[in-house]
Amino acid sequence: MYKFNKKVLSITLGLLCCHSATAAVSIEEATAIQRSLITLDTHLDTPANLVVPGFNILERHSYGHDYSQVDVPRMQEGALDGGFWAVYSPQGELTKGGYEQSRDTALLRALAIRTMVSASPQVFEFATESADAEKIKKNSKHIVYMSMENAYPLGTDISLLETFYKFGLRMAGPVHFKNNQFGDSSTDPSGTQWDGLSPLGEELVAEANRLGIVLDGSHAHDETVKDMIRLSKTPIILSHTGSKAIYDHPRNVDDALLKQLAESGGVIQMNAYSEYLEKLPDDPERKEAYKGLMKLVKEGSERSVLLEKRREIDHEHPAVKASFEVYMEHFLHALNVVGPKHVGIGADWDGGGGVDDMMDVVNLPKITKRLLDEGYSKSDLADIWGGNALRVLQQASDYAASLKTAKK
């Protein structure tokens, strides 16, 4: 049986009984508190690793060696219970053939998530209801919700959303880096095409509502997010997004939109993707070296060769990451603007996330410590670490259930 170190937990919780919110909290204390909460990251790109030959989620890896950021030993150390494991699809051509290929790949990714869980029933449990998280936590297992980043693989066949729902999907975002059949992305170099959601995107929102899937506005253009808030019958989530007030990047949202999101009951989950957190210095040599690496990728070089090459480049031209402090600036700003009922965590692990001193899930308790140091309570932390995301999931499924009841 797979268990947390309960002894350490109870001792440390004992010490905490008299903790004053303003005194600095030790990292051990913060870790212990975090362990007592349901801790979810709402955007884990880890499923991409599940289909990498030889990757074993049960074993400990290191970012320095294979660039992975999430596995069971590190989740345990970093007190992460689980989260929304993403079926991410890179966007191909907006054609029948492109859609079909992506549909298949996305279904296989969903299969990989499900087989990860079924292969280790003592370690993972698949979750579809909001209340599942607490039960799974009680059984000392890791929580696996399924989400979709980029609805591109649905093509123009909205009925496929139900297929994925039946596979367990409970959160979905319409777009990724580029505009697609469902609407505008925040980062398409060609600008907006639909001025928000497309007509098909509006159908997608209605279908997600009907099924009880939380809509995710991360990567969506501000106008798309606004359309989603306006049209969705239940609060939306930004599963991994930052504060535009701290860094003016299209992947972040400004305070007005943040407030609109919160007023509609929605949640922003703070993204730790360095390039979206602050302006990082250019490094043309590193860029050039990475072009060489990309060439090897295209030539189909072996993974071990690619990793060796990547480590070599990173040694010669070290990556510059945003600081943990800047991450927390985004975080604290969002908390200041909308409060702890509307902020959570979605650091884009295994999808590009990571800041200095927090390059994998091991160091997540730093966030907890910092928030406690700032005076946020354990109850606030419970909301931030999972309660808020679970609330919007509950609202999505309640609405879907209400439609079924109304039908009878």
Add this chain to the structure above:
Amino acid sequence: MYKFNKKVLSITLGLLCCHSATAAVSIEEATAIQRSLITLDTHLDTPANLVVPGFNILERHSYGHDYSQVDVPRMQEGALDGGFWAVYSPQGELTKGGYEQSRDTALLRALAIRTMVSASPQVFEFATESADAEKIKKNSKHIVYMSMENAYPLGTDISLLETFYKFGLRMAGPVHFKNNQFGDSSTDPSGTQWDGLSPLGEELVAEANRLGIVLDGSHAHDETVKDMIRLSKTPIILSHTGSKAIYDHPRNVDDALLKQLAESGGVIQMNAYSEYLEKLPDDPERKEAYKGLMKLVKEGSERSVLLEKRREIDHEHPAVKASFEVYMEHFLHALNVVGPKHVGIGADWDGGGGVDDMMDVVNLPKITKRLLDEGYSKSDLADIWGGNALRVLQQASDYAASLKTAKK
């Protein structure tokens, strides 16, 4: 680790060294020989049980209690290594909505097969290549190929065949009890509609060929089977079918078609579905009682209640099954007509199969004993029990590979 009783096996094989083909073979000897072969049933409807709450394939069940016919303990006892585990779809309306619902259910069934394997990696291994069977057998695991009975869930979107291929599908039959979008069934009360394959069915054949999926003509109308033989670039299989010369039923094939099948390299796998093996006496009282049971099914009664009721009916009005001898008549007839390179076993377990004295997989060695007694050699048995089915699978994948090579 999960192993056969190797001691018993080696002792018994030792005894067999001087076995004369004409002397009667003991059931223990037959079992030992069967254990030494790759033994596949090409139509296991067992996946339907995988989605029954509480059904555990690793535990021993009994036909008398829950009507199941396949589980790991019984496979071990009956020396069945595995086979083609079917994604079976009952046919709904030939409409967009009907297709979509069935597509989802079929994908979930494929998921159930894959999670069965991933949940017990010491017991099962998923197979996609013909050569996998031998490797899996050597590792003392059970062999799981995936097949599809009724292509109805593909709707009119042939590209979905590749989706299932990617899930591991390696055998597919176009139709079931009724005609559908792909062609004519052997048992549609309205008669033929397409005079064989429909134009979409012809596309299905070409796509199966392109992918390397074995085409299965069981349940197909004779004209459909003829079309499949004519159009398919590789030999087809009848995964669970009988001999019309023994019993004139549409689900059986006559000698002319059998010969045509064999001449094209194909294989018939002998079906143990009693109603197709001989004319069974009518039992109006039993029929009436079953109508009552069906009413309970429709009302959504609990499974335990339904099983109790079914056992009660079967006690009061016992089912009449065909005899094992009649099954072997079909079997031996097919062997006489086309020889042991074109006959195999597909008894329709968990799909209606079963004859007196062989109501589950435990008694499979009776077949081996009977064939040995008839003078068939161990080498013939190797073909019948798996070699023939694996040959047509190899031919299907070779053809698909040749297309890829030609393309380059």
